[in-house]
Amino acid sequence: MPDLIRIPCVLMRGGTSKGPYFIASDLPDETEARDRILISAMGSGNLLEIDGIGGGHPLTSKVAIVSPSRLPGVDVDYLFAQVKVEQRVVDTSPNCGNMLAGVGPFAIEAGLVAARDGVTRVRIFNVNTGRLIEAKVATPGRQVVYDGDVSIDGVPGTAAPVHLAFLGAAGSKTGKLLPTGRPINRIDGIEVSCVDAAMPVVLIRASDLSKTGYETPADFNADPDFMRRLEALRIEAGKLMGIPDAADRVIPKPVLIAPPANGGTLSTRYFMPHSCHTALAITGSVAVATAAVTPGTLAHAIAGDHPLPAKLGLEHPFGRLDVTLDRHPDYAEPAAYVVRTARRLFEGHVLVKASLLASNAAA
Structure with missing residues (x-):
């Protein structure tokens, strides 16, 4: 039996962040086993993440996990994971809107969403916050394109736009826009x-x-x-x-x-x-x-x-x-609209130790 396992992934830049994008079914269902895989894949626990594909910085030690959604009117589910650089810890409490910019293009090219000619709308459920985001991805000829003339501060050059609409974003983790009940x-x-x-x-x-x-x-x-x-x-x-x-x-x-x-x-x-x-x-x-x-x-x-x-x-x-x-007709709080860019950087497999899948593997 080989001592390394191969897990398909695509390395992408999303906005001003970067990290691997996985199909959820290619990772373990059990949270602790999944996190062991992510920590190993990224090289977490080392300042340089030298033993993994992480970039040694919080902005380049991020993971997107995407799956078909069972929710009505939703295309895909997106779970974001912040893999800490110096600690062997995975935090899935927040969402990441920059990595979100790559979810639509990734989902289309993975065959999870059918591309339309011109622009493809991808409705994304963020598992971390339980909120819905709509992405509009440029797909002329039913193909995702990454080259374009949109620039965003913090990223060199230009690329094709990804339009994101955050719907019903208020109370993403606490249930309230003003969690303390007061503005100050x-x-x-x-x-x-x-x-x-x-x-x-x-x-x-x-x-x-x-x-x-x-x-x-x-x-x-x-x-x-x-x-x-x-x-x-x-x-x-x-x-x-x-x-x-x-x-x-x-x-x-x-x-x-x-x-x-x-x-x-x-x-x-x-x-x-x-x-x-x-x-x-x-x-x-x-x-x-x-x-x-x-x-x-x-x-x-x-x-x-x-x-x-x-x-x-x-x-x-x-x-x-x-x-x-x-204002949005379906929500009390205003919807928020931003423009980001994304780029597919590398596709293949990340290799991790097969022993990490053992039920008694050390966390």
């Missing part, structure tokens, strides 16, 4: 806004933590005292939001906000949560934009009034990400 809370003397729309976040004015909000990710990551204080605020915010084990999870995400510096609506610095994102997570952008149109929040106080439909420009370290909010 105070933690250790600091005002925060706890918001849950596609991603639970805690918004903090950068100036209240003696920052401008325009620092680089490297500046933040090199300031251990600041990072410790931010983590303490995040954990306490988690408790207020009904996430008592936030210390062991990657939610809620802390976001520093400040007035715009380059013509946008808000300046943002998004944390993952233990390092600063080099750009801005898509789910995080949905949360920040929704907060900006929610009266009483810290984001609204900076952004001002934006009647719907509204296009909000969220500045981040690599540039800007635009989110359009508009």
Whole structure:
């Protein structure tokens, strides 16, 4: 019996993230066995992820697991897994909107969704949050194309657009847009806004933590005292939001906000949560934009009034990400629309030890 097993996967860039995309049936059904496979495949537990295909960074240590959906009117289910780099841990509590950008193209090319001539709509159920997202993928001649003229900040060059619509995103993990019931809370003397729309976040004015909000990710990551204080605020915010084990999870995400510096609506610095994102997570952008149109929040106080439909420009370290909010007939909260790109990078098999499938394998 061979000591390595071959698991089909496709390495893709989705937005400003990257990782392998799997068909769910190619992975174990049992969660612990599946996570052992993912940890081994990515090389988790090592700063460089040297013994796997992970990129040694939270943005390149992500996994998308896709399967046909049994839900009426839904094409595919998508489970996102954040495989931690230095810890042998898999966290499936959040969604990832950047990896989501690759789900539609992947599903079409895997034969899970029939392509239409021109544009193919893929309705995606995010298993992590229980929410629906609609992707529109360019398919001229019933073929997925990746080359195009759309650029997104944080990714070099241009590519074909993937249009994403987040439907009913409010309360993705906590059940409420404002999980604490208030637009502003105070933690250790600091005002925060706890918001849950596609991603639970805690918004903090950068100036209240003696920052401008325009620092680089490297500046933040090199300031251990600041990072410790931010983590303490995040954990306490988690408790207020009904996430008592936030210390062991990657939610809620802390976001520093400040007035715009380059013509946008808000300046943002998004944390993952233990390092600063080099750009801005898509789910995080949905949360920040929704907060900006929610009266009483810290984001609204900076952004001002934006009647719907509204296009909000969220500045981040690599540039800007635009989110359009508009009313939707099926949901009380506004739907959020973003444009991303994706690229298929490599297809084949990832090899992992066969012993990881044994029932008594060490976690």
